[in-house]
Amino acid sequence: MKKKFLSTTFLILSLLMINVLIFNKYTDKSIVVAESFNGWKEEGNERYFFQNSKKFTGEYQNKYFVNGKYANGVYNGTLYKNGDISTNAYVGEIFYGSDGKPANGWYDDGSNWYFFQNGKKHNGYGVDGNGKRYFVNGKYANGYVGGIFYSKGKPVNGWYDDGKDWYFFRDGKKYTGKAKDENGEMYFVKGKYANTYIDGVFYKDGKIANWWCDDGKDWYFFQNGKKHNGYGIDANGKRYFISGKYANAYVDEIFYSEGKIANWWFNDGEAWYFFQNGKKHNGYGIDANGKRYFVDGKYANGIYGGKLYKDGIESKGRTYVNGIFYDENISPADGWYDDGDAWYFFKDGKKYTGKAVDGNGEMYFVKGKYANAYIDGIFYSEGKIANWWCDDGSDWYFFKDGKKYTGKAVDGNGEMYFIKGKYANTYIDGIFYSKGKIANWWCDDGNAWYFFQNGKKHNGYGIDANGKRYFVDGKYANGIYGGKLYKNGIESKGRTYVNGIFYDGNIRPANGWYDDGDTWYFFKDGKKYTGKAVDGNGEMYFVKGKYANTYIDGIFYSEGKIANWWCDDGTDWYFFKDGKKFTGFGVDANGKRYFVKGKYANGIYNGKLYKNGLESNGNTYVNGIFYDGNIRPANGWYDDGSNWYFFKDGKKYTGKAVDGNGEMYFIGGKYAHTYINGIFYGAGKIANGWYDDGDAWYFFQGGKKHTGYATDENGQRYFVNGKYANGRYGGKLYKEGLESDGNTYINGIFYSGDKYPANGWYDDGDDWYFFRNGKKHTGYATDENGEKYFVDGKYANGFYGGKSYLDGEEVDLADSDWYVKDGVWRVKNSGRSCHVNGDFIVISLSDQKLWLVRDGRIISKIGIVSGKPSSPTVTGNFRILSKEYSRILRGPGYASWVQYWMPFHGGYGIHDANWQPSSAFSNSSYYRWGGSHGCVNVYPGSMGKIYNNSYVGMRVIVY
Numbered sequence: 001m002k003k004k005f006l007s008t009t010f011l012i013l014s015l016l017m018i019n020v021l022i023f024n025k026y027t028d029k030s031i032v033v034a035e036s037f038n039g040w041k042e043e044g045n046e047r048y049f050f051q052n053s054k055k056f057t058g059e060y061q062n063k064y065f066v067n068g069k070y071a072n073g074v075y076n077g078t079l080y081k082n083g084d085i086s087t088n089a090y091v092g093e094i095f096y097g098s099d100g101k102p103a104n105g106w107y108d109d110g111s112n113w114y115f116f117q118n119g120k121k122h123n124g125y126g127v128d129g130n131g132k133r134y135f136v137n138g139k140y141a142n143g144y145v146g147g148i149f150y151s152k153g154k155p156v157n158g159w160y161d162d163g164k165d166w167y168f169f170r171d172g173k174k175y176t177g178k179a180k181d182e183n184g185e186m187y188f189v190k191g192k193y194a195n196t197y198i199d200g201v202f203y204k205d206g207k208i209a210n211w212w213c214d215d216g217k218d219w220y221f222f223q224n225g226k227k228h229n230g231y232g233i234d235a236n237g238k239r240y241f242i243s244g245k246y247a248n249a250y251v252d253e254i255f256y257s258e259g260k261i262a263n264w265w266f267n268d269g270e271a272w273y274f275f276q277n278g279k280k281h282n283g284y285g286i287d288a289n290g291k292r293y294f295v296d297g298k299y300a301n302g303i304y305g306g307k308l309y310k311d312g313i314e315s316k317g318r319t320y321v322n323g324i325f326y327d328e329n330i331s332p333a334d335g336w337y338d339d340g341d342a343w344y345f346f347k348d349g350k351k352y353t354g355k356a357v358d359g360n361g362e363m364y365f366v367k368g369k370y371a372n373a374y375i376d377g378i379f380y381s382e383g384k385i386a387n388w389w390c391d392d393g394s395d396w397y398f399f400k401d402g403k404k405y406t407g408k409a410v411d412g413n414g415e416m417y418f419i420k421g422k423y424a425n426t427y428i429d430g431i432f433y434s435k436g437k438i439a440n441w442w443c444d445d446g447n448a449w450y451f452f453q454n455g456k457k458h459n460g461y462g463i464d465a466n467g468k469r470y471f472v473d474g475k476y477a478n479g480i481y482g483g484k485l486y487k488n489g490i491e492s493k494g495r496t497y498v499n500g501i502f503y504d505g506n507i508r509p510a511n512g513w514y515d516d517g518d519t520w521y522f523f524k525d526g527k528k529y530t531g532k533a534v535d536g537n538g539e540m541y542f543v544k545g546k547y548a549n550t551y552i553d554g555i556f557y558s559e560g561k562i563a564n565w566w567c568d569d570g571t572d573w574y575f576f577k578d579g580k581k582f583t584g585f586g587v588d589a590n591g592k593r594y595f596v597k598g599k600y601a602n603g604i605y606n607g608k609l610y611k612n613g614l615e616s617n618g619n620t621y622v623n624g625i626f627y628d629g630n631i632r633p634a635n636g637w638y639d640d641g642s643n644w645y646f647f648k649d650g651k652k653y654t655g656k657a658v659d660g661n662g663e664m665y666f667i668g669g670k671y672a673h674t675y676i677n678g679i680f681y682g683a684g685k686i687a688n689g690w691y692d693d694g695d696a697w698y699f700f701q702g703g704k705k706h707t708g709y710a711t712d713e714n715g716q717r718y719f720v721n722g723k724y725a726n727g728r729y730g731g732k733l734y735k736e737g738l739e740s741d742g743n744t745y746i747n748g749i750f751y752s753g754d755k756y757p758a759n760g761w762y763d764d765g766d767d768w769y770f771f772r773n774g775k776k777h778t779g780y781a782t783d784e785n786g787e788k789y790f791v792d793g794k795y796a797n798g799f800y801g802g803k804s805y806l807d808g809e810e811v812d813l814a815d816s817d818w819y820v821k822d823g824v825w826r827v828k829n830s831g832r833s834c835h836v837n838g839d840f841i842v843i844s845l846s847d848q849k850l851w852l853v854r855d856g857r858i859i860s861k862i863g864i865v866s867g868k869p870s871s872p873t874v875t876g877n878f879r880i881l882s883k884e885y886s887r888i889l890r891g892p893g894y895a896s897w898v899q900y901w902m903p904f905h906g907g908y909g910i911h912d913a914n915w916q917p918s919s920a921f922s923n924s925s926y927y928r929w930g931g932s933h934g935c936v937n938v939y940p941g942s943m944g945k946i947y948n949n950s951y952v953g954m955r956v957i958v959y
Contacts, residue, residue: 077101094119114138143730148172163730167191201225220244254278273297303330324349344368378402397421431455450474480507501526521545555579574598604631625650645669679703698722728755749774769793797877797957806842806957840955841880841910841946843936845873848924850910850936852946859949862942863921865913868931878904878956883947887911891933899940900947904956910946913937 037053048055048068055068063083064071070083078100079086085100088107095116097103102119106128114121114137115128121138133153134141140153143163148171149156155172159181167174167190168181174191186206187194193206197215202225204213209222212234220227220243221234227244239259240247246259250268255278257266262275265287273280273296274287280297292312293300299312301322308315308330315321317330320339325346327333332349336358344351344367345358351368363383364371370383373393379386379402386399389411397404397420398411404421416436417424423436427445432455434443439452442464450457450473451464457474469489470477476489478499485492485507492498494507497516502523504510509526513535521528521544522535528545540560541548547560550570556563556579563576566588574581574597575588581598593613594601600613602623609616609631616622618631621640626647628634633650637659645652645668646659652669664684665672671684675693680703682691687700690712698705698721699712705722717737718725724737726746733740733755740746742755745764750771752758757774761783769776769792770783776793788808789796796805803810842851845866852860867873880902887901889911896915903909913932920926921939936958938946 095121149174161731202227221246255280325351379404502528556581626652680705750776797959804844804959806840838955839951840957841950843873843956843958845875845959846924848927850938850946852949854949860942860945862938862946863924865916865920865931865937866927867934868927868929871932871934873932873934873936873958874905874908875958876905878958880904880950880952880954880956881909882952883950889935894933900938900943902947902950904958908934908936910936910938910943910956912940912943914940 037050040047040049042048049060049065050056050068051058051060056065057067058065064075064078064080064085065083066073066075071080072082073080074091074094074096079089079091079096080100081089086096087098087100088109089096090109095103095107095109095114096119097105097107097116103116104118106113106115108114115126115135116122116138117126122135123137124135125132126135127133130153134145134148134150134155135153136145141150142152143150149160149162149167149169150172151160156169157171159166159168161167168179168188169175169191170177170179175188176190178185178187180186183206187198187203188206189196189198194203195205195216196203202209202213202215202220202222204211204222208225210224212219212221214220221232221241222228222244223232228241229243230241231238232241233239236259240251240256241259242249242251247256248258248266248269249256255262255266255268255273255275257264257275261278263277265272265274267273274285274294275281275297276285281294282296283294284291285294286292289312293304293309293314294312295302295304300309301311302309302324308317308321308326310319310321315326315330317326317328318337319326325333325337325339325344326349327337333346334348336343336345345356345365346352346368347356352365353367355362355364357363360383364375364380365383366373366375371380372382373380379390379392379397379399381388381390381399385402387401389396389398391397398409398418399405399421400409405418406420408415408417410416413436417428417433418436419426424433425435425443425446426433432439432443432445432450432452434441434452438455440454442449442451451462451471452458452474453462458471459473460471461468462471463469466489470481470486470491471489472481477486478488479486485494485498485503487496487498492503492507494503494505495514496503502510502514502516502521503526504514510523511525513520513522522533522542523529523545524533529542530544532539532541534540537560541552541557542560543550548557549559549567550557556567556569556574556576558565558567558576562579564578566573566575575586575595576582576598577586582595583597584595585592586595587593590613594605594610594615595613596603596605601610602612603610603625609618609622609627611620611622616627616631618627618629619638620627626634626638626640626645627650628638634647635649637644637646639645646657646666647653647669648655648657653666654668656663656665658664661684665676665681665686666684667674667676672681673683673691674681680687680691680693680698680700682689682700686703688702690697690699692698699710699719700706700722701710706719707721709716709718711717714737718729718732718734718739719737720727720729720734725734726736727734727749733742733746733751735744735746740751740755742751742753743762743765744751750758750762750764750769751774752762752771758771759773761768761770763769770781770790771777771793772779772781777790778792780787780789782788785808789800789805789810790808791800791805795808797807838856839854842853843849843864843866848864848866850860850862850864851858882903884901884903885899887898889896889898889901891907896913898911898913901909901911916930916937916939918939920930920937921942
């Protein structure tokens with residue numbers, strides 16, 4: 001110990017001597033060397049930790065420092081906070097685990113458990129305590145990833161519901177090929193039992209087809225997967241098949257129909273034939289028309305064995321057979337015969353066409369009638385060549401030697417000129433003919449109407465329906481002829497238009513201002529003048545006889561003078577100077593204004609802002625542009641006097657821009673609250689959360705109606721298209737976004753405990769109902785009691801769709817003519833019947849009848865009086881609530897004693913009514929005016945039997 005102390009002391013003295021020697025070597029005695037510093041020290045407003053006079057980096061006393069500060073962040077792969085190792089926390093996207101290192105393995109990050117690799121929620125294959133699994137965002141993959149379907153991180157094998165349907169998987173893929181499931185070896189296509197052809201073999205529900213199957217095009221009968229050919233047996237017995245169909249064809253010259261040898265009328269693809277033992281029958285046979293004679297499967301038509309047959313029946317003639325008319329000697333007819341419709345001329349049994357001789361001589365026939373037609377360009381009328389007026393079917397014409405005649409000829413109107421069988425209406429050798437005669441009146445020659453004399457257009461005076469007129473070339477004279485002015489053939493004194501020329505009172509073309517009868521115009525040479533001319537107002541410009549109000553060579557004239565004021569040029573009002581739209585300062589009725597192209601200036605001109613021609617200081621709209629106080633188009637937020645808007649270049653902005661809230665989307669100068677390219681913006685930003693898009697409220701993520709899990713003020717929910725999920729999604733049932741165990745209504749559909757729409761009887765919490773696809777069923781369906789008719793999930797009891805039902809079974813209670821035989825209810829004259837068991841009372845309000853049934857037998861059928869229209873009897877399925885004797889029934893304004901009282905629903909009941917006339921109970925309309933307050937009135941003499949054969953709890957059906 002003493003030696004160690006001496007050694008230490010010697011070492012310290014030696015170091016001090018060395019320092020003294022070193023210091024003495026320096027000639028600059030002003031240098032000061034500070035002692036080494038360890039600990040906390042302030043610099044400026046910060047404190048730092050030093051070691052050996054340096055800001056310390058490293059671990060000291062279980063704290064980690066970086067540049068003299070407690071470490072905050074990741075250093076050397078470890079996360080620190082205030083110098084201590086930080087655990088179970090995110091830095092960016094990296095999660096640090098319990099050792100402060102990037103997490104590897106399963107960790108709870110505060111929201112859920114995830115599998116991490118190097119601090120990130122793992123994607124891809126990884127190994128945990130369960131072995132090799134596939135992860136998506138740190139969770140076992142469940143669903144499709146890269147086309148592979150996973151369940152709990154493993155590619156699935158076997159049957160799985162992928163959220164859309166059940167499929168058979170192999171290594172995560174919908175399997176195609178042979179594989180075994182609980183039904184044995186099956187063939188699968190894309191995860192479903194094969195219902196298709198595989199290598200030419202048809203599979204039905206995964207098995208090789210051996211019966212009738214629909215292959216997607218039609219139903220066929222298969223044997224060993226092939227459309228069967230030959231004899232086979234199906235539900236209809238032994239049949240012959242061709243390509244999977246009942247044979248309807250010839251096989252070895254035998255015809256099969258629907259797979260059986262034909263023995264009746266059948267269509268063999270060409271026509272209908274009568275077959276016997278598969279052969280077209282020859283000889284007598286019997287069909288639905290009785291006994292007939294057949295030839296090659298058809299009714300015999302013609303002569304066979306010396307007999308005439310028609311439609312298989314022997315005929316005595318005077319009839320058509322196969323288009324041949326036979327006479328009474330059963331020979332083909334020759335000559336005139338009445339065939340039953342009309343008389344025709346026959347040759348060899350056919351209606352004759354051609355020349356032949358009858359009692360009228362040689363005639364031309366067409367289809368057994370005298371020809372009235374063109375034959376080789378010659379027209380025949382009643383069998384003879386036409387030589388007069390004849391109708392050829394299109395019109396009447398004048399014929400000569402069978403041709404439409406051209407030239408002069410005489411008919412009933414005398415000598416006429418014809419052209420192609422019609423009276424001439426044309427010029428012939430310069431003479432005009434009208435209706436076959438030389439024209440001597442007004443006639444249309446094809447160009448216009450003219451007045452003719454002796455076939456010529458008339459010149460000179462003539463008389464027509466208007467009296468005496470002067471004509472020139474067949475028209476009324478219009479103009480000056482022989483020194484006289486004519487208008488429409490009558491001499492005129494002027495001051496009128498003739499052929500577009502206005503004549504003055506001297507019958508000269510007008511010059512100057514004249515009133516033409518409509519208004520005053522300025523004329524030159526009888527025409528309304530266009531151009532410069534002088535009148536009482538000096539030199540003026542005229543357009544069509546009026547002072548010009550238009551542009552002429554770029555100069556605007558107003559009232560004939562060059563414009564120098566506000567004028568309407570036909571498009572708008574402008575301020576003109578020397579006929580031009582003015583630009584510059586000018587004075588009008590509003591005082592001095594600045595004009596641009598004839599309008600008050602609006603905008604910036606020569607560095608100044610003008611509005612309506614007056615200089616402006618801004619903060620106003622000019623031509624739709626909002627200018628700020630610096631008379632510049634506004635940019636940013638401005639109050640335009642009605643509201644605040646965001647402007648760009650003076651326009652209320654639409655699009656993305658930056659304001660004090662950052663980058664925003666604007667529409668019409670306001671924060672966008674709408675869809676833009678399919679993205680919804682709320683208050684200018686891409687929507688995240690609940691927003692009303694104008695149709696309804698939706699939950700958005702990234703501007704899209706969200707589908708998937710997300711958190712709102714109600715916690716984590718599952719969303720579909722922006723709404724809380726309601727229904728089945730991804731194999732799970734959701735209600736208001738929360739997973740449900742079923743046995744509840746969702747969107748009006750009742751889901752059972754298996755989380756599928758209910759089918760069958762279920763208690764929905766209120767009562768038991770029969771469901772179909774989650775809806776209370778209305779219609780026929782089968783339950784454990786057989787086929788029944790349901791209404792709103794209950795056995796039908798009453799009248800529905802024109803039919804009556806009792807506990808879901810159809811009965812004919814609406815009919816009053818019933819009887820019972822062997823425990824079966826039957827209706828007279830209809831054949832309808834219904835097995836009905838048990839005890840009940842049935843009341844038909846439409847029939848006004850009551851049936852009392854015991855053990856399925858009607859023991860009483862009586863007339864009733866029900867409630868009047870203003871207080872009708874209740875309808876439905878009830879039970880007798882009590883049986884009471886000698887009661888007084890009280891109500892508003894009445895108190896009635898009854899001997900028997902059986903209530904079945906509240907104040908409704910069945911009782912005797914001694915105040916009703918006996919005839920009321922046989923009159924089904926009486927209740928309309930004499931009905932009760934709602935009860936069922938029974939004739940007193942009948943009520944005792946009803947009362948004595950009823951009991952409390954007995955069913956009462958009212959419809």
